[in-house]
Amino acid sequence: MKNILLICFKEFKSYFVSPIGYAVMALFGLIFGFGFYTATRDMVQMSFRAQMMGQQQPLSVNDMVIRPLLGFAGTIALFLIPMITMRLIAEEKRNGTIELLLTSPVKDIEIILGKWLGALLLYLCVLGMSVLNIAMLFLWGKPDLKPVLVAYLGLILQGGCLLALGIFVSTTTKNQIVAGGVTFFVSLLLWLLSWFTAFDATGFSQVINYLSIVTHMENFSKGVIDSKDLVFYFSMIYFWLFLTSRSMESLRWRA
Amino acid sequence: MRQDDTCHVRSDQEHNIMIKVEGLTKRYARTVAVDNISFEVDKGQIVGFLGPNGAGKTTTMRVLTCFLPPTSGTASVDGFDVLEHPMEVKKRIGYLPETPPLYPEMEVHEYLHFTGRLKGISSADISKKIDEVVGRCALGDVRTRLIGKLSKGYRQRVGLAQAIIHNPDVLILDEPTSGLDPKQIIEIRELLKHLSSDHTIILSTHILSEVEQSCERVIIISQGKLVAIDSVANLTNRLRGSESVAVEVEAAAGSPNPGDVQQRLEQVSGVSRVVLKDSRDGRLSFEVESLQGRHIRSELARSVVNSGWNLSELRAVGLSLEDIFLQLTSTEKTQAAPAAGAAPDNEGAKK
Numbered sequence: 256m257k258n259i260l261l262i263c264f265k266e267f268k269s270y271f272v273s274p275i276g277y278a279v280m281a282l283f284g285l286i287f288g289f290g291f292y293t294a295t296r297d298m299v300q301m302s303f304r305a306q307m308m309g310q311q312q313p314l315s316v317n318d319m320v321i322r323p324l325l326g327f328a329g330t331i332a333l334f335l336i337p338m339i340t341m342r343l344i345a346e347e348k349r350n351g352t353i354e355l356l357l358t359s360p361v362k363d364i365e366i367i368l369g370k371w372l373g374a375l376l377l378y379l380c381v382l383g384m385s386v387l388n389i390a391m392l393f394l395w396g397k398p399d400l401k402p403v404l405v406a407y408l409g410l411i412l413q414g415g416c417l418l419a420l421g422i423f424v425s426t427t428t429k430n431q432i433v434a435g436g437v438t439f440f441v442s443l444l445l446w447l448l449s450w451f452t453a454f455d456a457t458g459f460s461q462v463i464n465y466l467s468i469v470t471h472m473e474n475f476s477k478g479v480i481d482s483k484d485l486v487f488y489f490s491m492i493y494f495w496l497f498l499t500s501r502s503m504e505s506l507r508w509r510a
Numbered sequence: 511m512r513q514d515d516t517c518h519v520r521s522d523q524e525h526n527i528m529i530k531v532e533g534l535t536k537r538y539a540r541t542v543a544v545d546n547i548s549f550e551v552d553k554g555q556i557v558g559f560l561g562p563n564g565a566g567k568t569t570t571m572r573v574l575t576c577f578l579p580p581t582s583g584t585a586s587v588d589g590f591d592v593l594e595h596p597m598e599v600k601k602r603i604g605y606l607p608e609t610p611p612l613y614p615e616m617e618v619h620e621y622l623h624f625t626g627r628l629k630g631i632s633s634a635d636i637s638k639k640i641d642e643v644v645g646r647c648a649l650g651d652v653r654t655r656l657i658g659k660l661s662k663g664y665r666q667r668v669g670l671a672q673a674i675i676h677n678p679d680v681l682i683l684d685e686p687t688s689g690l691d692p693k694q695i696i697e698i699r700e701l702l703k704h705l706s707s708d709h710t711i712i713l714s715t716h717i718l719s720e721v722e723q724s725c726e727r728v729i730i731i732s733q734g735k736l737v738a739i740d741s742v743a744n745l746t747n748r749l750r751g752s753e754s755v756a757v758e759v760e761a762a763a764g765s766p767n768p769g770d771v772q773q774r775l776e777q778v779s780g781v782s783r784v785v786l787k788d789s790r791d792g793r794l795s796f797e798v799e800s801l802q803g804r805h806i807r808s809e810l811a812r813s814v815v816n817s818g819w820n821l822s823e824l825r826a827v828g829l830s831l832e833d834i835f836l837q838l839t840s841t842e843k844t845q846a847a848p849a850a851g852a853a854p855d856n857e858g859a860k861k
Contacts, residue, residue: 261627272615355611355672358575359628360600507578 262369267376284384291388294320316398325406340421341435348429378414402478409475412488419495426502526553528710533583543569545734556706558721559714566734567714575605604678610669614658629676647671662689683713757796758823780806
């Protein structure tokens with residue numbers, strides 16, 4: 256445990272020594288802020304119009320702003336996560352520091368978990384940028400808190416999956432650019448799997464649909480915690496981290 | 511747990527053996543990097559690991575540090591096998607790879623803190639250990655500098671500091687003095703001497719004077735095979751049967767023809783080999799080797815003078831470790847000539 260935290264904080268810190276941590280957070284803040292601006296502007300206009308037409312029921316901030324916005328945050332994360340994970344192992348391999356890690360009295364799994372948690376910590380900071388915007392809605396409106404928290408949980412789990420995938424890809428190459436690119440395309444593919452079933456409800460397409468990471472996000476963004484989705488995300492994270500540990504092991508044999 | 515105990519008992523029985531390698535072979539996809547090597551290193555010994563580039567030094571060291579698993583054979587440190595108890599082995603080892611494993615974005619003390627903690631130093635002891643190691647490796651001036659901005663010599667020392675910070679029983683150093691200036695090399699040498707009192711040290715190098723200066727024993731490998739393992743003095747004695755003499759000849763009038771001189775020297779009885787080293791301003795330098803057990807200096811002098819040339823220098827040259835090394839590794843090469851096809855790949859396998 257001590258070793259995991261040690262590596263985790265080292266990774267987290269190194270994000271902020273290079274521009275990458277700041278860049279990822281700034282990009283996310285900018286794009287999310289833009290989305291936030293347009294969504295609230297439309298919401299305000301529409302509620303004016305609704306009031307003029309004599310509608311009594313106020314529009315729901317949750318449905319009109321928060322839910323689409325947090326779904327959008329997941330999409331931005333898809334682009335940013337490869338930037339977070341690409342250096343994790345690839346850079347150690349290029350610097351030769353992997354030799355230090357693998358010859359220190361530390362288990363492979365501690366290295367992997369430490370790195371994954373470090374990346375997750377940065378991802379939390381990135382999501383934290385969106386909290387600034389969402390908090391404004393709470394200051395001047397009365398949205399429902401619980402579905403927002405659930406949606407964030409979903410975002411964190413989904414991010415955890417993609418981060419684990421990214422670490423795995425990062426173990427397979429010395430080149431950060433390759434690691435980032437491959438991670439991006441594989442996550443995009445996992446994303447697009449849900450399209451497969453648009454007009455098709457056979458058993459096979461159901462399976463494909465189940466494997467897409469977005470389908471499981473939908474429930475969370477509605478504020479529903481379904482054990483099926485939790486199981487999916489946790490097994491996804493486990494699967495990619497398991498592959499990572501196998502790949503680390505093979506580094507020794509191939510070296 | 512029980513297994514650990516039996517291991518300990520065994521290592522105690524074999525008294526002071528710290529590192530034991532038996533029949534170690536490491537094969538990469540197409541090449542054999544290390545071929546059936548066996549050796550032992552006693553506690554507190556400082557051993558030089560010698561060989562040309564691509565001989566398998568780095569591979570052997572990587573097996574000992576649990577970075578690479580052996581293809582066959584065993585290696586153990588302090589009685590613990592590298593495959594069965596890697597954690598125990600890693601705790602006892604400090605390793606400086608060929609390129610020091612540094613994080614350029616960290617400051618020196620930050621890096622030492624991280625590596626120290628990684629090697630199991632408690633948070634209570636860590637700053638004391640850092641101070642100690644900074645002093646030992648003379649890093650005081652660069653404590654708060656970024657590693658990426660340091661010169662090669664300092665980086666090498668930071669790498670060394672990383673290897674000794676947890677005071678390991680065994681130090682494995684892969685070319686610790688490469689890229690250092692002479693003054694720094696001497697400092698590192700002093701440091702190693704200092705450390706050898708309570709550490710077992712294996713250091714690899716292809717600089718032979720390095721080994722002559724600081725090692726008690728030498729292990730020479732070439733093309734993955736063990737060529738010789740002995741103390742420096744023994745190795746020199748073993749191969750010194752013949753005498754080697756440096757001769758410088760000057761022409762009295764006009765310059766002598768190198769071919770003539772060489773021929774004349776070769777005719778002297780007891781001479782086995784004459785090599786022209788240098789010719790400058792009408793001076794010719796030769797290195798002459800005698801046959802086993804023959805003294806040739808007086809004969810040489812007479813022969814030169816009688817031929818009407820001036821003898822400006824005549825000096826006995828001891829057989830240096832360099833010569834021994836060349837002799838050993840080149841005979842190895844001729845023996846292994848049929849298998850020479852694999853040789854070029856060895857370089858690549860090291861990477």
